[in-house]
Amino acid sequence: MTIKHIEPGEWNSRAVLHGDYVWLSGIVAGDKMLGVKEQTADVLARIDGFLAKAGSDKTKIVNAIIYIADMNDKDAMNEAWVDWMGDADPPARACVGVELTPNTKVEIMCQAVIG
Amino acid sequence: MTIKHIEPGEWNSRAVLHGDYVWLSGIVAGDKMLGVKEQTADVLARIDGFLAKAGSDKTKIVNAIIYIADMNDKDAMNEAWVDWMGDADPPARACVGVELTPNTKVEIMCQAVIG
Amino acid sequence: MTIKHIEPGEWNSRAVLHGDYVWLSGIVAGDKMLGVKEQTADVLARIDGFLAKAGSDKTKIVNAIIYIADMNDKDAMNEAWVDWMGDADPPARACVGVELTPNTKVEIMCQAVIG
Numbered sequence A, B, C: 001m002t003i004k005h006i007e008p009g010e011w012n013s014r015a016v017l018h019g020d021y022v023w024l025s026g027i028v029a030g031d032k033m034l035g036v037k038e039q040t041a042d043v044l045a046r047i048d049g050f051l052a053k054a055g056s057d058k059t060k061i062v063n064a065i066i067y068i069a070d071m072n073d074k075d076a077m078n079e080a081w082v083d084w085m086g087d088a089d090p091p092a093r094a095c096v097g098v099e100l101t102p103n104t105k106v107e108i109m110c111q112a113v114i115g
Helices: A036-053 A071-085 B036-053 B071-085 C036-053 C071-085
Strands: A003-008 A013-018 A021-024 A061-068 A092-097 A106-113 B003-008 B013-018 B021-024 B061-068 B092-097 B106-113 C003-008 C013-018 C021-024 C061-068 C092-097 C106-113
Touching: A013 A036, A013 C061, A013 C092, A021 A036, A021 C061, A036 A071, A036 A106, A061 A071, A061 B013, A061 B021, A061 B106, A061 C092, A071 A092, A092 B013, A092 B061, A092 B106, A106 C061, A106 C092, B013 B036, B021 B036, B036 B071, B036 B106, B061 B071, B061 C013, B061 C021, B061 C106, B071 B092, B092 C013, B092 C061, B092 C106, C013 C036, C021 C036, C036 C071, C036 C106, C061 C071, C071 C092
Parallel strands: A061 A092, B061 B092, C061 C092
Antiparallel strands: A003 A013, A013 A021, A021 A106, A061 A106, B003 B013, B013 B021, B021 B106, B061 B106, C003 C013, C013 C021, C021 C106, C061 C106
16 A cells, blocks of 8 residues: 655645645644634644545544644634534544643644545 | 444444444543553453453554653553453553643553454 | 564553554653763664664655754754754654653654555
């Protein structure tokens, strides 16, 4: 089975496919001046795009790790997350507070099933 | 192959099954007033329960990430971990200090083989 | 399918193999007095060794999480990372700032395809 890289860059590939799975890099918002809910919505929209390129979608995510810069932002992040999940059964998930690059409020890394 | 969710909630499912694997959410203790060793023992007992529901057990964990709120707690966390692992060969593991929700001293996320 | 453990210790195994995959523990440098670029190079050399024991190599890593103790060290860490990756397409990756054990500047956990 071959390994396929989506948008390979200098440090990482946006996504890597092998067998039944796709692994996404930690995705951050394009506009770091946005609030945490808006950053989260942007991250999730970008994840939708990378999953689509891999032949997957958000209902097929098996696990996600949500890194946030300030745990006080967890509720606002979750509002965007719940809006996004809709009626789908959510993945296994953890949300932890870490140091991110300046002004990045949230970063999400996930693994999904393909096809 | 289908994806199965165990105890899907608003934000996450306790466990997600696909193919040979089960992914568990980050699991925390029920009683946040406990010390770190007691919280860890509770987390591990809860992991036992979710793995059992998935048709797996602790000897089949392939990797685990242990998030702790205070790295000074690592030794006490490890006492509970070693008690729990017993004679089994332990999984690949990392243990890092992060910000968790208030009074949560430890959170453990793992992936295991089913069957 | 069986689960195989490489260098099982008290807390973790250096690597765990199952099916098409190998999961490595969070790997740290042997000499904690080194700077972050040198610690990263040492970590990556050790990862090369564990991947070789598993029948894999760095071109087959699907995802990696890089934990660093100080986000100001990210650029120096990346220099060692880019040197190491060479012309290979890099894996999915996240890099976040966390608390590590004293003097540990970087810890890397990854999953790779075998064979």
